[in-house]
Amino acid sequence: MQTTETLSQGLKREYQVVLAAAELAEKLEAQLAEMKDKVRINGFRPGKVPASHLKRLYGKSIMGDVVQQAVTDAQNKILSDNNMRLAGQPKLDFPEDRDEMEKVLEATGDLSFKIAFEVLPSFEVGSFEDIELERLVAEVPEEEIEQQLKALADGNRAYADREEGAEAQNGDKLTIDFVGRIGDEAFEGGAAEGVDLVLGSGSFIPGFEAQLEGAKVGDERKVTVTFPEDYQAAHLAGKEAVFDVTVKVVAAPQEVAIDDELAKKFGLESLDKLREAVIARIKADYDRASREKLKRALLDALDKKFDFELPQDMVEHEFNGIWGQIQAEQNAAGKTFADEGTTEEAQRAEYRRIAERRVRLGLVVAEVGDKAGVRVGDDEVTRAIVERARQFPGQEKLFWEYYQKNPQALAEIRAPIYEEKVVDHIVGQAKVTDKTVAKEELFKAEDEEKTA
Known part of the structure; x- marks a missing residue:
């Protein structure tokens, strides 16, 4: 096999590879000899099939494998001899002349092709003692711990139906049916039944919940809202919609205590243990944020260094x-x-x-x-x-x-x-x-x- 470098420009390399017909024939004969003891052909005893017959039957398909292996061998030899590492898949350029390739497959003509690729750059890593980084850290404020505990309590809050004819107030939980329309047409995902909604929770489109304050069980209201410009469903973003809402239940929030009983609802034995779990969770969030900031600062420093x-x-x-x-x-x-x-x-x-x-x-x-x-x-x-x-x-x-x-x-x-x-x-x-x-x-x- 003969390899000749035809291009060396930056990280780009190109080589002309020539595998002589005699070498192709030698590889073909070796493959045929190996096949001879394995193949079973009617009319011949095992191991007694003439090489010439095998060549007629399988010569071209075997040469296809030989050519493929030759390409791999050439690539590996070029990389090894020149201490290079591939940056991507090489590009191969074979002769377009069919007669020339036919001779190659018959092992009567030289195989000549080009292989082009990019190599990975060489650079010194060195040490990183010259990199200076700030790791941002923050103390967990007591008010955040209390907020988290309150959120857990609110999430487990019980609600009791208000008396007949009572008006819904901010903080009440309503059970509603609704159908939304843009113009005169209902839109996908705009209708549901038996949906629970806590007024003031901000879980619905801005403006939706406020228009249900004062509603009573059995009320039917038209709620008009405009979807935010950055709404996740692009076909709804920025558009005005009208919802026909039927109020089925109005329930008032019950008092909830932040105590040992609340902790037991989360499988913990006491409020102290619940507090520890909340602090640990908040601290984990803080640590992740600190890590991401530090990593980003490091990547910035490496980008400048190399x-x-x-x-x-x-x-x-x-x-x-x-x-x-x-x-x-x-x-x-x-x-x-x-x-x-x-x-x-x-x-x-x-x-x-x-x-x-x-x-x-x-x-x-x-x-x-x-x-x-x-x-x-x-x-x-x-x-x-x-x-x-x-x-x-x-x-x-x-x-x-x-x-x-x-x-x-x-x-x-x-x-x-x-x-x-x-x-x-x-x-x-x-x-x-x-x-x-x-x-x-x-x-x-x-x-x-x-x-x-």
Whole structure:
């Protein structure tokens, strides 16, 4: 096999590969000899089928396998000899002349083809002692603990029917039937029967609940509301709707105590234990927010620290994924870039920058993890699958089988675990100082898409 480099430009490589006809014939004969003792053909004893007969029957199909293996061998040899790693699938260019390929399949002509690919960039990881990070932390305020306890109490509050003819007040629970219309036409999802609604809870469209205050059992009211502009159902967003509402029950909230009895409803022995559970849950939320802030700051620092040429095929693949999602969201919302005060050209440039950042950081994380010997154990993957399966009660077995049979899905479980372990490795070397902040700053929203 002869390989000749024909292009070396940045991360792009191209090679001309030639496999002589004699070498093809040798590989074919070796395959035929191996087949001779295995194949069963009428009229011949086992192991006695002439090679010439086998060649007539199977020669071309075997040569197809030989050619495929030759391509794999050439690719592996090029990468090994030049200490390169593929950044994506190679592109192969075979002769278009049918007569030439026919000779190749008959092992009477040389196999000549081109192989082009991009390689992963080489860069030094170095240490991370020069990275300085702030870890935002916040104390859990007492009022939040009390709010959570009150919310638990409210969620378990009992309601008693008001006396006949009593008017509904804010805080009362109504049981209603309703049918919604836009213009004269009912819309999908706009009708229901026997729905419980606590007035003032904000669980319905803004303005809906307030129009039912003062209603009595048996009342039929027309409630007029306008769907928010950002309503999840795009065909309803911003539109005015009229609901025909029938009030079936008006019930008043009963007093509820935040005490040991409330705790027992959640399987805990005392109010102190319930309080501890609430604090632990809030603290877990705070810790997750702190972790996300720290990780984002670290990724920003890594993005500034490393600067190397990126495989354009990887960037293009990442960009296409992002852009496809953006277009799908726009189509669902019925909006254009002009509606958002920008242009397609500007957004393409912005999202390409995001794609480049993601590819760069992905390569850095992979390289750091490889150098540090980071591994994800099967037990870690299993725990992650179990956690996801819990979100689908009753379907755990199907969920598990899906991941067992889909290597790609399993890789999608493993990848974030690997990334988190690499982040921990880097954070362990960086200079991290804790900064106490208010809850509002810890949970301050960021534009996830623009900074991911």
